Amino acid sequence: MQTHTHTTTDDQHRAGIQAMFDLVAPRYDLMNDLMSMGTHRLWKRRVVGLASGSGTAVDLAGGTGDIAQLLVKNDWHVTVCDASQAMMKAGRERGVKNANWVAGLGEKLPFSDNSIDLLTIGFGLRNMTLPQEALCEAHRVLKPGGMFLCLEFSTPQAWLRPFYNWYSDHIIPRLGAAIAGRREAYRYLVDSIREFPDQETLKAQMQRAGFESVNYQNLSFGIAAIHQGSKAP
Numbered sequence: 001m002q003t004h005t006h007t008t009t010d011d012q013h014r015a016g017i018q019a020m021f022d023l024v025a026p027r028y029d030l031m032n033d034l035m036s037m038g039t040h041r042l043w044k045r046r047v048v049g050l051a052s053g054s055g056t057a058v059d060l061a062g063g064t065g066d067i068a069q070l071l072v073k074n075d076w077h078v079t080v081c082d083a084s085q086a087m088m089k090a091g092r093e094r095g096v097k098n099a100n101w102v103a104g105l106g107e108k109l110p111f112s113d114n115s116i117d118l119l120t121i122g123f124g125l126r127n128m129t130l131p132q133e134a135l136c137e138a139h140r141v142l143k144p145g146g147m148f149l150c151l152e153f154s155t156p157q158a159w160l161r162p163f164y165n166w167y168s169d170h171i172i173p174r175l176g177a178a179i180a181g182r183r184e185a186y187r188y189l190v191d192s193i194r195e196f197p198d199q200e201t202l203k204a205q206m207q208r209a210g211f212e213s214v215n216y217q218n219l220s221f222g223i224a225a226i227h228q229g230s231k232a233p
């Protein structure tokens with residue numbers, strides 16, 4: 001399902017995001033640990049725990065390879081696919097082993113139809129210029145019966161929002177400036193999280209892309225969520 005005509009503005013947006021990740025790559029892992037106080041590691045384990053069996057897996061927007069590394073340990077044959085060479089280089093230098101690394105865009109995946117058993121994406125969909133196309137692409141490359149798992153920031157429960165908003169506005173940009181020297185990149189992070197669809201909306205988008213049995217579970221009171229769907233057998 002192609003719903004969008006590609007424009008120069010899309011290309012510029014995508015190039016801007018890619019350049020930003022190239023710049024933050026060297027400090028990316030440290031920033032994740034600091035901002036989430038290590039919680040992102042637990043969330044990623046939860047994702048991999050949902051991936052039953054083994055076979056061929058693509059970790060889309062896989063960055064420095066956190067999810068890929070966990071999948072490799074569980075005997076998956078993993079390919080990290082990411083738009084940023086610098087992010088993947090940081091992952092290889094960190095010692096992520098036995099994974100393949102492929103440069104590619106989520107909106108135009110470099111894999112053939114019906115070829116992959118599992119597609120994971122962690123904190124990547126929010127950064128896609130055309131997320132609905134990325135969902136359709138994920139569906140296209142999965143084998144019938146294949147599984148899609150998406151870990152992404154989402155909408156926290158109402159009682160948590162005042163504290164969460166304060167933390168997002170005051171702490172994250174300051175950490176970004178102090179540790180990564182990139183306040184604007186971490187301001188973008190906060191804005192992109194606010195603009196991203198909530199749990200039910202993302203579920204509907206996955207269904208529109210063709211996924212079946214779509215469901216989600218909240219993590220840390222909805223700060224993040226794992227959406228799960230499968231391609232019809």
Ligand SMILES: C[S@@+](CC[C@H](N)C(=O)[O-])C[C@H]1O[C@@H](n2cnc3c(N)ncnc32)[C@H](O)[C@@H]1O
Pocket residue numbers: 014017018021060061062063064065066067081082083084087104105106107121122123124127128129
């Ligand atoms: C926030 S990082 C997530 C990295 C990793 N999955 C993790 O959870 O730590 C987002 C990643 O998405 C990649 N990315 C952004 N836009 C993309 C696109 N259109 N296609 C593929 N990757 C993209 C970036 O290069 C970056 O590595």
